[in-house]
Amino acid sequence: MPFINLRRKKVYYEEIEQYQSDITILFIHGGGGNHYIWKEHVNAFSENNNVIVFDLPGHGQSEGPAFSSIREYADIVYEFASSYLEGKKVVLVGHSMGGAIVQQMAVDGLNQIKGIVIVATGAKLEIPQEFLEQVRKGEFTQESFLAGFSPKTSETVHQKVGNCLAQTPVDSTIQDFEALNEYDLSKSLDKINVPTLVIVGEDDILTPLELSHFLHESIPSSNLTVIPDAGHYVMSEQPEAFQKHVKSFINKLI
Numbered sequence: 001m002p003f004i005n006l007r008r009k010k011v012y013y014e015e016i017e018q019y020q021s022d023i024t025i026l027f028i029h030g031g032g033g034n035h036y037i038w039k040e041h042v043n044a045f046s047e048n049n050n051v052i053v054f055d056l057p058g059h060g061q062s063e064g065p066a067f068s069s070i071r072e073y074a075d076i077v078y079e080f081a082s083s084y085l086e087g088k089k090v091v092l093v094g095h096s097m098g099g100a101i102v103q104q105m106a107v108d109g110l111n112q113i114k115g116i117v118i119v120a121t122g123a124k125l126e127i128p129q130e131f132l133e134q135v136r137k138g139e140f141t142q143e144s145f146l147a148g149f150s151p152k153t154s155e156t157v158h159q160k161v162g163n164c165l166a167q168t169p170v171d172s173t174i175q176d177f178e179a180l181n182e183y184d185l186s187k188s189l190d191k192i193n194v195p196t197l198v199i200v201g202e203d204d205i206l207t208p209l210e211l212s213h214f215l216h217e218s219i220p221s222s223n224l225t226v227i228p229d230a231g232h233y234v235m236s237e238q239p240e241a242f243q244k245h246v247k248s249f250i251n252k253l254i
Contacts, residue, residue, distance in 0.1 A: 003061075006079050012061035013054030013080075016046040023089050023114060023254065024050040028077060030096030030120075031176030034060030036164045037095065041235065044243045049250065050088075054080070058172035066172035070097070070183040074104035081105075081112055091250055093117040095235060096207065097176055100125060103185050106192040115195040115253045117246055120204055120232050122211030123186040123218065127177040135173055148232040150203035161233050189218035196222035197249040201230030201237060223249070 003010040014035065025045050027038040035053040045051050056073055058066025067073050081090055090112045094102035099121025106116050134144060149158060165173075196219045200212035209226065216224035225245045230237040 004080065004084060006076050006083075007057075009057050009063040009076075011054060011057065011063070011076070011080065013052055014042075016042055016051045018046055018048060018050050021049045023091060023250065024052060024085055025091045025093060025250070026077075026081065026085070027051070027053045028092065028094040028098035028101050029053075029056065029059070030094075030098050031180060032059075032165050032168045032173035033095075033098075034164060034167055036060065036167070037161070037233075037236065040239055041243060045247070049091075052085075058175065059168055064169070064172060066169075066175040067179060068175050068182075069179050070100050070104050073097075073101045073179070074108065077101055078105055078108070078110055081110060085112065088112060089114040091115045091117065091253065093119065093246065094121065095119040096121050096232065097125070097180055100180065100183050100185075103189070103192065104183075106194060106196070107185060107188045109191070109193070113194050115197070115249065116192070117197045117199065117249065118215065119199045119242075120201060120207045120212075120234055121215075122207050123189055123215060124184045125180040125207065125211075127181055132174065132177055135170060135177065138170065148206055150201060150229050150231040150237055152203075152229045153231065153233075153237045157233070157236050161236055186214070186218075189215065190220065192219045192222075194221065195249070195253060197246065198222055198224045199234060199242065199245060200224075200226055201232060201234035202226050202228045203231045204234065206232040 058064035099118035
């Protein structure tokens with residue numbers, strides 16, 4: 001299995017190369033997740049582009065511990081992109097906390113970034129203290145879990161996402177949430193100078209529509225797509241619609 005050593009940690013990744021393309025799509029999972037959340041999209045996007053999915057430290061098959069700041073996560077993704085993907089054009093796709101990481105990297109101005117896709121996220125993401133306490137005590141309820149989905153989402157999708165989240169140690173999830181509580185780029189978004197696609201599920205109550213509207217209004221070269229019948233896990237709830245919009249965005253970058 002492929003690992004790369006970054007900051008004295010073994011970081012797990014999977015790569016599907018398409019030698020005809022000079023663009024690499026780098027998928028970044030959200031808090032408490034791992035690369036598995038993107039698996040159903042790999043084949044669709046690797047038809048015309050290089051694709052990489054990987055596990056952040058403390059998640060999936062990557063060594064821990066997890067980090068306690070979005071800056072640290074952004075720095076290790078930056079190190080991966082600038083070393084392993086040196087000289088290649090990169091499109092960053094990030095979900096939720098992954099979207100925060102992508103925003104931080106775009107604000108910092110990584111030269112390789114050709115465009116970014118930020119999914120179900122915001123410029124500032126605060127986790128309610130009562131929710132954090134639930135996670136700490138192992139009292140995360142089914143009701144809290146289902147709040148992440150549209151009412152129209154199937155049980156099959158619930159199980160798929162639930163299986164992904166269940167693989168992450170509780171300590172890593174708590175670290176992620178604490179990192180999000182400290183994160184705020186609301187006054188820095190005008191520094192993002194690459195084409196940006198903002199995607200949100202119409203029924204997302206965890207990162208509601210107003211957060212995506214703020215991103216769209218604040219990032220100069222951005223477009224906003226609202227996908228119906230989808231909640232916070234929009235890419236899993238409406239995979240075909242997600243792929244269609246992201247592919248269209250990437251095709252315009254080529």
